[in-house]
Amino acid sequence: MRMRRRSVWSRAGRGVGLVVLLLALGLAGAAWWLRSSSAPRLTGRLDLSGLGGPVTVTRDAWGVPHIRAASDEDAMYALGFVHWQDRAWQMDFQRRVVQGRLAEVLGEAALPQDRFLRTWGFQRAALSALPALSGRSRRLIRAYTAGVNAGMAQGKVALEFRILGYTPEPWQEVDSLSWSKLMAYDLGGNQEEEVLGARVVARLGRGRLNDVTAPYPAGAPTVLSADELGKERPTPPPARPSTGTEQAALPEATLGALRAHLQAARALGLERVPGKGSNNWVIAGRRTSSGKPILADDPHLGLTSPMLWYLADLQGDTLKAIGASIPGLPSIVIGRNERVAWGVTNVNPDVQDLYVEPADARLTQRTEVIRVKGQPDVRLTVRESAHGPIVSDVGAGEVGPRVALKWTALQPGDTTLDAFLGLNYAQNWTDFKRALERYVAPSQNFVYADVDGNTGYYAPGRIPVRRGWDGSLPVPGDGQHEWQGYIPHARLPQTFNPPDGLVVSANNQVVPGAYPYALGNPRNWAEPYRAQRITQLLTVRPGGLTLADVQRVQLDTTSLVWGDFRPALLATAPGSDLARQALARLRDWDGQEQTDSVEASLFEGWLMQLQGLAADELGDDTRLNSFSVLNQLRRGGELCAVKGEGTCAALLTRSLDAAVADLQERLGPDLDSWTYGRLHRVASNHRAFGKVQALAWLFNHSAPTPGGTNTVNVARPEPGTFAQTHGPSYRQVIDLSDMNRSVYVGSLGQDGSPLGRHASDQQPLWIAGNYLPMSTDPADWGQTHALTLRPR
Structure with a gap:
């Protein structure tokens, strides 16, 4: 079993000063001083430069700001102000990640991450996007930037800045585009799959690709049906005949260099985790009790402290949006306005390609200077071809063939922020589609509903057209494998008022x-289990669905994965008495993965062992998804063998014995006490201090959680720890019959400071399946605090 990766931040706690020592000793005076020196101003009046008129910021009982301004620019100014008040460290950390400037404050332990980030050029891409934005977007970014800097000027200092001993720099307009580039990496492309595919081909042969990454099963649900694609069938350009040389073989040294970039990204929490996805759906009025649509969304992302999302309600003269924002971005990313609601899940199209450049390819180069805390500067040479950056150098010079990355998110002219701001203003389906025509990356499944009763779906973004090759493996950079443009906007997957x-x-x-x-x-897509279960639950009652019904679907923990595995697992010959007891417990299990379930522990522990079945061939860090494992068990596949010997029956016996032995070591000898909640806990950890022993107790948040691998309420246990590190980072259910009856909730809380009263007050609600009112009506806000911002 692979060990949990050591965090790059594990050395960030060296030199922890007197402030942290006093906290660790629990001295109330130190805690009071730190809280008062970092707590934001919530009441009274502040005179600020850059405002056009007065703004009221009313924080409700959960710390959600309800911003009321006479102009959209002033509303956005106030959003920037409160973002910095509550999430200063998060915002500065995010932009440092994009800039590749972590070693500057964390030391040499962060150098691999900075090399990866500088080589890929995330900050350069953000800089190239700024001039392409519309005039409205530039005005709102300018106002937001002024608001952030006004918040910074208040002199409150986040605890992290005190611990690390630095002062953040003023916010720049480009900083409001930066994090979207990391989100595009986190949610788009397939270069990680290309690297894995190249390893499979090198070690096992091309014919074994489907063994390791199973194709999407025939007959499984698709988001759109053939009928919903419309009567007019798009006609693509003629196919280019295959040259027969699509795959470019890579030596182990080059594959190792490429994997070093992946490991650096994983240390930042950016990795393609099985089950890391999202759910959303929209239900037409004829299926609901109110006669108007209901729209639901829960994006599955890394669960961190502070949480990624920041709930907010913005009202200017024409901008009137409420939902989930991301600190640093001047927009409501997911939510609703007074007429339209929207939600997103990841499309995961293939928008990245690795090119093995020929020896005579022309390359340009630049030198990046990386500052390192307490150490001399490091100079990094970054080379680029016509396709993109050479990602096989890893800061240590050339390693075999030169492999370049081509990716839509690194190309100039990214207008994705125009799209998100356009959604905030959209009044109907036409506005909605027009806004999304500006969308570039990461491509998302947008669901839509409006107060007039219309529903829809659109998958925007720049999606390359390839002819004669499928993009699943690295290809020669010989000019024979170039993109043939992008899928036209009018031909992207979409439907309006679908018949069902x-x-x-x-x-x-x-x-x-x-x-x-x-x-x-066909290997790009998530397994079909969540889509199958959601559809099943929403169609058992074809009419009369209520808001409460939809909430229950979001919280469903029935494992369809267990249903598929059950015959093979229950036929296993146990190798010990403890394994025999485990099988007896599983025999009558209904697949509900709740915290009081022993069976959930047994199944997830066993599945975790089975998902490592390719470790012998591909390395201990290779994890197969559940569908790939299932295919091996059903077919008696070759991966069941160890060093070429053994059968799937032997694998099942061996893996069950290993699973119960592991659980016994973790939870003790009494199998009846192996409840899932003792094992499976959410780990909302701090990005910098989550693994620093002297600080983790203060910054991290953990609690038992239900759900498992590919349940609708997804909560895949992390291999080696059983922790839930990814899941529904935000939930919303929007009722188009009465917008103020809508609900939402985040995974942790509004405050970025661990000392704040709203640092984690949403977490118990999130775990229990409760929500906050997504309401613009003050009667729903509970106890409030009002702050007036006035122009100086």
């Missing part, structure tokens, strides 16, 4: 075979 009144998206395959463009190869 239901659109369900759970990162599953988007379109059926009738669609003539390839969004990605």
